[in-house]
Every structure is written in C-alpha cells, then in structure tokens.
Amino acid sequence: MTSLAYAQSMERSGEFDRDLVLRARDGDRDAFAEIVRSYQRRIYAVAMRMTRRHEVADDITQDTFVRAYRNLGRFDVGRPLRPWLTRIAVNLAINYLNGVARREQPLYTEDAPGGPGRRGETRASRPEPLDANPERALESEELALDLERAVALLPLEQRTVFLLKVVEEMRYQEIAKLLGISEGTVMSRLSRARGRLKGMLAAHVGPIPKAGGSW
DSSP states (O other): OOHHHHHHHHHHHHHHHHHHHHHHHTTOHHHHHHHHHHHHHHHHHHHHHHHOOHHHHHHHHHHHHHHHHHTGGGSOTTSOHHHHHHHHHHHHHHHHHHTGGGGSOOSOOTTSTTSSSOTTOOGGGSOOOOOSOGGGGGGOHHHHHHHHHHHHTSOHHHHHHHIIIIISOOOHHHHHHHHTSOHHHHHHHHHHHHHHHHHHHHHHHOOOOOOSSOO
C-alpha cells in the first residue's frame, strides 16, 4: 500500500470511528457495540502483553470499554479513537501491575523453570544467536517465546514503552502523550529496554554478533 493509500485508508477509518462515537453518544448501543467489535482484540492484546495474565487482560479489556462508554462525551472526535482506548487500557494495566501484581509471586525469574533460561536446555539445543536488533525476534517463531519472556522481565516503565513502540507501532509523540512524559524520556526508556533485552537474550541464546549501524 502506498503512503497516499494508507493515509486515505486511515482517514476513512477515522471518519467511520467518529460517526460511531457520535451515534453512541446519542444512545445508539449498536454503534458502541461496533466500536467494541473493532477494537476488542487489539485492546486485549495490549493488556495481555503487559500483564501476561489472561483473566486480568479480560478484565482490563472489559473495564476499558466500560470507561470509554462513560467518557464518550469527553472524547475529542477530531482525534483518532484507537490511541484513546489504548491509553485507558495501558493505565489500567499499569495500575494493576503497580498494585496487585507487586504482592503476588513473580510469573517467573531468569533462573526459574519457564524463564528465558529454561531447564533441560543446553546451549547446543537453543536457537541460533539473535541479530543485533532484538525486535527482529518477533518475526521468528523459535525466538519469540524467549523474547516475550525477556520483555516480561523488563522494568514496567521500559516494558510499557517497548510494547507501545515495537508491538503497537505507535510514534514517539503518541507514546509521550499517552504516558504523560517527554519524547526524550520515551526514547531513553526504549533505548534502555533494548539494551536490557540484548543482554538477557545474549545470555540465554548465545552471543549477539556485532553489526554496523545503530538501533
């Protein structure tokens, strides 16, 4: 798809969302149900990647749309709907992780079974070394699980930025606004997240070869 076609597609999508929001504000339940159908899977994916718990992600997804419905009157119809919904979901996930999750047993640690260094594996049985860019592991079925587990071990602030930039493909400006931080802070957290991931993944799947250029 060309950049022009993509822009036109996004514009049509925005117009469709605006129409649904305006209808939902007027009490059209079918319009809001269409909003839920359009974004439910993506919101669940955001919540699941952040919390790593199915039941929690389900609750966050439901709560996201409940809060969105209650606050439709505050939504600026001149802005895209998806970032607004994502912001609600991310804030709910952060609240969960800052509260209940801190009092619970960690999902796994680097030395625990199921962590990046799984028991029963030898270096010879592990996947081939990663490329210098850890995000490319998302495209590899063999390395995706290791990357997901490594991402889950990142500090919350770094994990949130990494997921929003790499998985959700949001722009720095969007992430900064969503989280209420500067673009410089977004880039700093992303850089630290990438550095940590390189270190964790190199320790578990072999040395990462040097490559030209920066990422």
